Amino acid sequence: APPEWDWRNKGAVTNVKNQGMCGSCWAFSVTGNVEGQWFLKQGTLLSLSEQELLDCDKMDKACLGGLPSNAYSAIKNLGGLETEEDYSYQGQMQACNFSAEKAKVYINDSVELSHNEQKLAAWLAKKGPISVAINAFGMQFYRHGISRPLRPLCTPWLIDHAVLIVGYGNRSDIPFWAIKNSWGTDWGEQGYYYLHRGSGACGVNTMASSAVVE
């Protein structure tokens, strides 16, 4: 892996979004990944619809939570994702209003990624932003800097939040993952969370995945 990488500088990442009072992080994590994959294959960055997943992905539970692996299947089975503009976010489940004619993006498959953070970094630099799930310990009060909670407090088996890794690097020799969150720009570092890289902090390496666009 290169020593540092940031897909934000390369136009592969849309603006930070806000899930509101709804446990829909899984949808934002997945659309962020698909936005990146589509950009890398097609050269166009489109902001994609989370609301379509809340309404139409019947394997998941909208604001009560969901799984990226189910969401990839739903996108594939539905026939694609509409854009944010065409199917805008409401922050609560509504009747499915997906229209195949309006779908702008499709995926062919989804893959599970390595638990090795060095390999994850290499994959990210070559293939694009990665959907991950983490233990959100401390994030209620996070303001800035690189978070590295004590392991007993942020155990990898209590995963409860899905986010998107968009880059990595080092700050004063401390390695970090740059993580796009979905709690608006008035949280964290303009909506981003920086988590220690290389120690399996908060289970960041346990549920890494990506859509495949061919």
Place this chain on the structure above:
Amino acid sequence: APAPTKPRGAGAEAWGPPSPALLEPARFALEMYNRDRAPGTQAVLRAVRGRVRQADQGSLYSLEASLEEPPCNDPTVCQLPVSKKTLLCSFEILDELGKHMLLRRDCSPVDTKVTDGKNQTLSSVISLLNKGPLSKDFSMQMLSVFKNFLTTYNRTYESKEETQWRLSIFINNMVRAQKIQALDQGTARYGITKFSDLTEEEFRTIYLNPLLREDPGKKMRVAKPVGDP
């Protein structure tokens, strides 16, 4: 609320009769503690001690109280069939022109076993996060910090009681953030965020995703590792 002079809590055995001046703030603290609880599920006050200090905004009461929770008999609600539980609580209450405001509330069971803190076990660290003394000055400072929070995040609440409740959550959260800060091994800073007036339970329920830990989900094929660029 009954206030017998003989406390049952192990840590409160030496307590004497409560000063009459403490009874009113103690009743207020108990009322706040039992807020939103149905009759029959409310804790009762067993003993109280404390002191009062005159502050700019009024009188500041620092109370230590022994509360007794009723036994839980409803199997659809109780996690375990438990007997009566005694709690030791510390409250800080501001009395401003006869109006009470709960600034701080910390309660823990009297039989809590605290580890020696040398081993970094989950229980010892959680204990550290949830307990610890607060100075009175800290609570007073928090009052003005809370007012700034309300302005910054444009918060309004439905009633004075709700505002008081949110203030006590906010203060507890600030203590919690300080302790998370102290235990962080990176460079992160923790403090006031737009979620600072939510209990941990509210935050988890509203913003997080419990399915991630409960359901393994659909098995995906494993990606091929990338080659050397």
